[in-house]
Amino acid sequence: MDNIEATRQYLKSSLEISGAIASALDDSGSRLEILSRKCQSLEASLRPICTQDFSFLDMGDRIDGVLCSAAAVLKVFDAIHPLENSLLADPSSDLCTYVSDTKKFEEALKLLTDNCTLALGWLQEILELLQDKAVVSNEFSLLNVKKSLRILQELQAMEEDAHLDGGLLSAAFDKLEVEFKRLLKANSLPLPLSPLTSSINQQTTIPALPASLTGKLQAIIERLHANGRLDRIKSIYVEVRGMNARRSLQALDLSYLEIPTAKFEDIHSIESHIEQWGKHLKLVANHLLEMEYRFSGKIFEKIGADAWKGCFAKVAIDSKILSFLQFGINVARSKTDPIKLLKLLDIFSILNDLRLKFNQLFSGEACEEIRTVTKDLISRVINGACEIFWQLPAQVKLQRPSSPPSDGSVPRLVSFVTDYCNELLGDTYKPLLTQALEIHLSWRNEAYEESIIFAQVFSIVKEIAVNLDAWSKAYEDITLSYVFMMNNHCHFHNLRDTMLGNMMGDSWLKAHEQYEDYYAALYLKHTWGKLLPILNKKDILSVAVAVSSSDMAKRLNTFNVAFDEMYKRQSNWVISDETLREKVRKHIVEGMVPSYRSFMKNYSLTMENDEKAVKCTKYTEQNLEKMLWSLFEMKITKYGSMKQVHFISKIKQMSAQLFTLATTV
Structure with a gap:
């Protein structure tokens, strides 16, 4: 109860104090309203003055900025002067220093421009403030600002002028170009190329x-x-x-x-x-x-x-x-x-x-x-090479209407084509032709086969064989056609151990060898074989019966006329191969000379006392043999060296009309 009483008294005292505070607050609110109205009136009266103070404060900050930028401009400007003399010098004396100074000059001018730009911006704003007469009417300050503005503008223009033609930096760049050209020319020497170098594939350093x-x-x-x-x-x-x-x-x-x-x-x-x-x-x-x-x-x-x-x-x-x-x-x-x-x-x-x-x-x-x-x-x-390759058999065929050689020798076309085929099948050209054909066919989405080249060469040889058959029939003298065929079969037989011969095979080569002997036999039979009966006619000689001298003289005269006619006709004929030529001449000599010797022996005995008969003797045995050994000789002045020459050298001597391809097949 004592505690409750004490608490009641404390609460009562607190209520009394609160009432006194509330009364005091009511009195303070009235006084604050009065002060508020007075402050508003003061604020209105001080507003122009406050605005002016703020403007001058702002301008002061900007002036500080201008001073900092201007100071930087002056420092850069002072640094540029020593570089000017360096850039006026010759760069060849110390190129590294010259390039370095050029770079420094560039950077200095750029810094100068940047600071000038910043300072100019500040000064431009200050000028606008000073020109506002509501702020200040100090003409001296206005003139100084304008002067400063003009100086900074002139400094900024220096950087632009330095880059222009005639400017210091531009002139420095021109000097560097000249020095670049001088150094390059001084160290540019012709490479020692020479025909000797190219001919021996010598490595040039x-x-x-x-x-x-x-x-x-x-x-x-x-x-x-x-x-x-x-x-x-x-x-x-x-x-x-x-x-x-x-x-x-x-x-x-x-x-x-x-x-x-x-x-x-x-x-x-x-x-x-x-x-x-x-x-x-x-x-x-x-x-x-x-x-x-x-x-x-x-x-x-x-x-x-x-x-x-x-x-x-x-x-x-x-x-x-x-x-x-x-x-x-x-x-x-x-x-x-x-x-x-x-x-x-x-x-x-x-x-x-x-x-x-x-x-x-x-x-x-x-x-x-x-x-x-x-x-x-x-x-x-590639296209040109393949086009010619595909046309070769047809172009050989186009030569068929031409005439065979008048001397029965191997036609230039035959020699040319066989040598040509050997070149195509050789180690030099066959890999190149194969590669060219592979590329050409791949462009046409076709596959290359190894047999393509061999098939084409076989077609060329086949057309040559048909040409030879046609040409042999063009001779009016059949015996010359025998010589012609003998020559050409010998030519093909001699292709043994060549690229073309190996490709055609041994049976093909043997066939030509057999045909060579066959036509040689036909030639001997239809030419010199016809003269032998004149010399070998059987005479019945006995003690009781004597052959008349007139008959012997007549036979000798007949032989001389026939021999002269045949020798004259064959004197321009040619057997191209030396071995074949010697073999044929040996057969002729072995067939003719012994018979002539025997005949002349009998003739001498019969005409021993007849002076007229002596005059009928036109050839001695030695003269006859010498004439026979001179047959079929190659005419060097007409055909050149009888020795085999390189293919390329041979074709250079050929006529431009020989085996020239037509533009279309």
């Missing part, structure tokens, strides 16, 4: 670019590239290296690259140039262009592949690579001819050898023109 020179050239390129002058430096590089490439080519006789297109119609007239072209193209690609590829890649490697490959492509064109390719295209465009097939295969071989090198050198967009011309050349070579 490609000079290496000194590291110190590379560094200098790269420093110049990097500096000029950063200032938009890469195209100019590339032009200088192409000019110098292109001229150096042309100087390197002066050691080679490349006049054949300028041969008019019309002269390519006769493949024989440019045959030697094709071989020369192949040697020179390999020399240019493997040495000259390889060197330029390395040089441009090394010098421009920090700029990027597009830059150096573009330069290399232009230098390659200056090295006449397009002229080389065009020469090959002109050969492929020339009139169809069997020799052209071999020449196209030669070109194909050269291009095949250079395939990897071309892929290395001429990759990338910059070399697109060179690659396009190269693809065109390859396409023309």
Whole structure:
């Protein structure tokens, strides 16, 4: 109860205090309302003054910013002056320092421009504030701001002028271009190319670019590239290296690259140039262009592949690579001819050898023109070679209406075709022809078979055989046709151990050997065999009966007339093979001379006392034998050396009309 009473008293006292506080708060609220109204009135009266103070405070901050930027401008401006004298000097004396100072000058001018731009922005705003007469009317301050603004604008213009033609930085870049050209020319020496080098495939040493020179050239390129002058430096590089490439080519006789297109119609007239072209193209690609590829890649490697490959492509064109390719295209465009097939295969071989090198050198967009011309050349070579190959049997057949040789020798066409087939089947051309046919058929989505070449060569030989049969029937003198067939069968028989002979087989060779003997026997029977009965006529000699001298003289005269006529007729006939020629002459001598000797012995006995009979003796035994041994000799002045000559040398002496293919079959 005591506690409850004490609590009641505490609560009563608290209520009394709360009432007193509430009364005091009521009095304070009235006073705060009065103060609030007074503050609002004061605020309205001080607002213009507060606004003016804030504007001056803001302008002070901006002036501080201008001072900082202007101070930086002055420091940069002071740093530029020492660099000016360095850039006016000759860069060749100390290129590294010159390039470094050029870079410093660029950076200083850029910093100057940046700070000028910042300060100009601040000053422009301050000028606008000062020009507001509601803020301040201090003309002296206004003039100073305008003057400062003008000075900064002039400093900013310095950087722009330095880059313009005639400006200090522009002049420095010009000097670097001159120095780049000087260094490049001083280290650009013609590559020692020579006809001797190309003929023996000697490796030409490609000079290496000194590291110190590379560094200098790269420093110049990097500096000029950063200032938009890469195209100019590339032009200088192409000019110098292109001229150096042309100087390197002066050691080679490349006049054949300028041969008019019309002269390519006769493949024989440019045959030697094709071989020369192949040697020179390999020399240019493997040495000259390889060197330029390395040089441009090394010098421009920090700029990027597009830059150096573009330069290399232009230098390659200056090295006449397009002229080389065009020469090959002109050969492929020339009139169809069997020799052209071999020449196209030669070109194909050269291009095949250079395939990897071309892929290395001429990759990338910059070399697109060179690659396009190269693809065109390859396409023309393969298509042209295969077209001629497929036409060969038909073109042999086209020669059938021509006349056989008047001396019964082996026709040039036969010698040409057999040698030609041996070339196609040889180790040099057969792999090339196989590869060309594989590519050609793949373009037509057809498969290549090994038997294709053999079947085509067999067709050629078959057409030659039909031609020989037709030509043998063209002779009016059948005995000459025997000589003709004997010659040609001997020619085919002699193909043993050749590519063509091995392909045709032993039975084919033996058949020609048998036909050779067969026609030799027919020749002997129908020519000299007809003279023997005159000499070998049986005479009945006895003691009681004597042969009349007039009969013996008549027989000798008949023999002389027949011998003279036959010898005269056959004196222009030819047996081409020396072994066959000796064999036939031996048979003639062995058949005629003993009979003539026996006859003349009897004749001498019969006409011993008859002076007129002595006059009928026209030939001695020795003279007759000598004349027979002189038959069928090759006429060197007409046909050239009797020895076998190389195929290529032989076809050079042939008439341009020999086995020339028609444009269409």
